[in-house]
Amino acid sequence: MNDLNVRAITEAERRVVYGLLVEALHAAPPDDATWGKVEGSFPADRKLAAFDGETPVGLTSSFATSIAVPGGKTLPAAAVDGVAVRADHTRRGVVTSLLTEQLRDCLRRGDLIAALHASEATIYGRFGYGAAVLGQSLRIVNARASLRPEAPSSGRVRLLDGDEAITRIPELYRRIGPHRPGMIERPDLWWPAYHNRLVRAGGGEHRVAVHTGPGGEDGFVVFRTSNQQAYDEPDFKVVLEVRDLHAADPAATTDLWRFLIGMDLVAEIRAPARPVDEPLRALLTDARAVQTTGVEDHNWLRLLxxxxxxxxxxxxxxxxxxxxxxxxxxxxxxxxxxxxxxxxxxxxxxxxxxxxxxxxxxxxxxxxxxxxxxxxxxxxxxxxxxxxxxxxxxxxxxxxxxxxxx
Ligand SMILES: CC(C)(COP(=O)(O)OP(=O)(O)OC[C@H]1O[C@@H](n2cnc3c(N)ncnc32)[C@H](O)[C@@H]1OP(=O)(O)O)[C@@H](O)C(=O)NCCC(=O)NCCS
Structure with a gap:
């Protein structure tokens, strides 16, 4: 138990509460430029904080979304996107008060489910969240990887420039829709942080490609490459990291993998948090060119x-x-x-x-x-x-x- 006051935050408290969140995750509090980029994705709505006097010392935040369930329905859901307690106030029941109140708050709003990605697997079970979705991390050795002749194909892949990606990817994700149980709708406020982190990060560090099938654009991949050694070193190696890959059907997904695997100079592809039944092994002539390097709890759900x-x-x-x-x-x-x-x-x-x-x-x-x-x-x-x-x-x-x- 604690004697802190848990309440919804005000507009004026957003920045200090954002600072509390990023500091708990061991990042620096935002300067004016950073805050300018993120504040659009950090509304006061759905943020509960614990206050010690006037000072916020804990936060839990969510945004409204919907989640697909087996059978094809999508249900109103809360995506819990920030949980933090100030380092000098931990283990006093702050997060217990916040998460308990948040469950009630989400229920009052009509959410049937709450979902989150957990920083640690030991925190959320006590609040009724379970590891409902697993993900696998894949490593593909490109020199050994080629697609079998019967691997499906339904169109072609083209690279987009950053500005085009910023408008095309949200539209495409909406069109593809949450077709697998566990997938969520990405609301408007979710996208600015994505664009800052991925598409614009490092002045174009990430690249974006879209797939066009018989019915129009139906898939995309966001990826980045990094050189592990210099060009003139004998063990020069480029690693390609897949950050976001979605497509409407298996043929479009396969074409996106074909594009990545066929990229010149890339020695290795790393793809974290992919579906555990992604059939890459079945698509490749050498099934051992792909390895699962880890299976993790990807998404936690709570039935409200x-x-x-x-x-x-x-x-x-x-x-x-x-x-x-x-x-x-x-x-x-x-x-x-x-x-x-x-x-x-x-x-x-x-x-x-x-x-x-x-x-x-x-x-x-x-x-x-x-x-x-x-x-x-x-x-x-x-x-x-x-x-x-x-x-x-x-x-x-x-x-x-x-x-x-x-
Ligand atoms: C994780 C965190 C939110 C927990 O907050 P807290 O206010 O200290 O938690 P509480 O005091 O309410 O603890 C509730 C229970 O969870 C346990 N617990 C809390 N954090 C835990 C952790 N990291 N690992 C294991 N158990 C934990 C407590 O021991 C307590 O158990 P009890 O009820 O059996 O006594 C806080 O430590 C934090 O901000 N960490 C850094 C940021 C972070 O990881 N955020 C989560 C992002 S998904």
């Missing part, structure tokens, strides 16, 4: 209105299962839910599988199976027959992915 969120996704055909949920911070979610291919209803029937809000979030998009979570002790099983049924009900064809940093 468990009944509505559970009802919004679809389920496979399998015997119904009764899940018993215990939600410590939003106790109105606590109870039993009967999950079936026809939908979800609250029930008084005894729970066959008992789980926490964190485990439910891990199950929700289909990234984890009920059997795997039960095997890890994260689901308590009272009826073993319910496990294979839950595995089938929640099973998804395409693994979830977010692909947007916030």
């Amino acid at each position: 209105d468990a009944g509505a969120a559970l009802n919004a996704r679809t389920y496979r055909d399998a015997p119904p299962v009764v899940l018993g949920l215990e939600d410590r911070l939003l106790p109105e979610n606590t109870g039993a839910y009967r999950i079936s291919a026809d939908g979800v209803t609250r029930t008084d029937a005894p729970a066959q599988l008992q789980l926490t809000a964190e485990a439910l979030a891990m199950l929700y998009l289909g990234e984890w199976t009920a059997s795997a979570l039960a095997g890890a002790g994260r689901i308590t099983v009272t009826d073993p027959a319910a496990l294979p049924a839950a595995d089938e009900l929640f099973r998804v064809g395409v693994r979830p992915w977010c692909g947007t940093y916030f």
